[in-house]
Amino acid sequence: MQAGEETSTVPRPRGHELSATAVTVAYDGVDVVHDASLTLRPGQVTVLVGPNGSGKSTLLRTVARLQRPRGARLVLDGDTDGLALSPREFARRVALLTQGRPVPGGLTVRDLVEFGRYPHRGRWGASDPDGPAAVDRALALTGVGELADRGAEHLSGGQLQRVWLAGCLAQETGVLLLDEPTTYLDLRYQVELLDLMRDLADHHGIAVGAVLHDLDQAAAVGDRIVLLHAGRVVADGLPEDVLTGPRLTETYGIRVEVDTDPLTGRPRTRALGRHHTRPPARSERLSPTP
Secondary structure (H helix, E strand, O other): OOOOOOOOOOOOOOOOOEEEEEEEEEEOOEEEEEEEEEEEOOOOEEEEEOOOOOOHHHHHHHHOOOOOOOEEEEEEOOEOOHHHOOHHHHHOOEEEEOOOOOOOOOOEHHHHHHHHHHHHOOHHHOOOOOHHHHHHHHHHHOOOHHHOOOEHHHOOHHHHHHHHHHHHHHOOOOEEEEEOOOOOOOHHHHHHHHHHHHHHHHHHOOEEEEEOOOHHHHHHHOOEEEEEEOOEEEEEEOHHHHOOHHHHHHHHOOOEEEEEOOOOOOEEEEEOOHHHHOOOOOHHHHOOOO
16 A cells, blocks of 8 residues: 555544644744744645744744743634643644654554554553554555564664654544654655645645645645744745745745746746856767767
């Protein structure tokens, strides 16, 4: 079975709405996210983009309650005090795939994916009758089922990234947050992961929020794009409204041209460096030396 292939065993729909307003986060007394807002709706993929250091991952981690804000209001499914939910109750609704997770030694792939079931086990390791089926679903969806008994320390970076994603899917939440999920993945698995994000939103009502660096991938997969710069949300809307040449040029500090992809009808970007304007190579320069 290929990663992301639709089966009857995909997670059951249970989408939740998660919104955060007035989010301000400081490191060492210096604000790095300023009065930002983010809303994740069931059945939608929302993508955060922006230059390095713009606050994308910090905002996502704050929404996931892994980063303590200096100020924020979090609403989850109408619960206006989402910050007051117990960690276990919150984890039953919201899952986050973080960057750079350490790999414990001596564990198999299945062991790692089973960690995603921790919110459902209750205290003292109470039984989780739905756990084995949820783990099997997650392994199948991410294409790592054949690795289930392999030691995690023997995996490549791309394989490990898919295993951690499987752990998030095994958590079976209505909100899925992904921080640079395509890191380490080759082209095939990048595409399959983006397809899986759309499947989870379109067919299962999951609210998906993701940080991506590739603007074309963001335009292809996202229902909404949130563009950040210097810790502030500078635009939030449809891909064609947010990803414009002038706005991206100003935000990234490099000339960016935007046109429409004739295949998808979505915005298509091109950043132009000093060497993009070179004239075509002359044919004689490319001829082999006799």
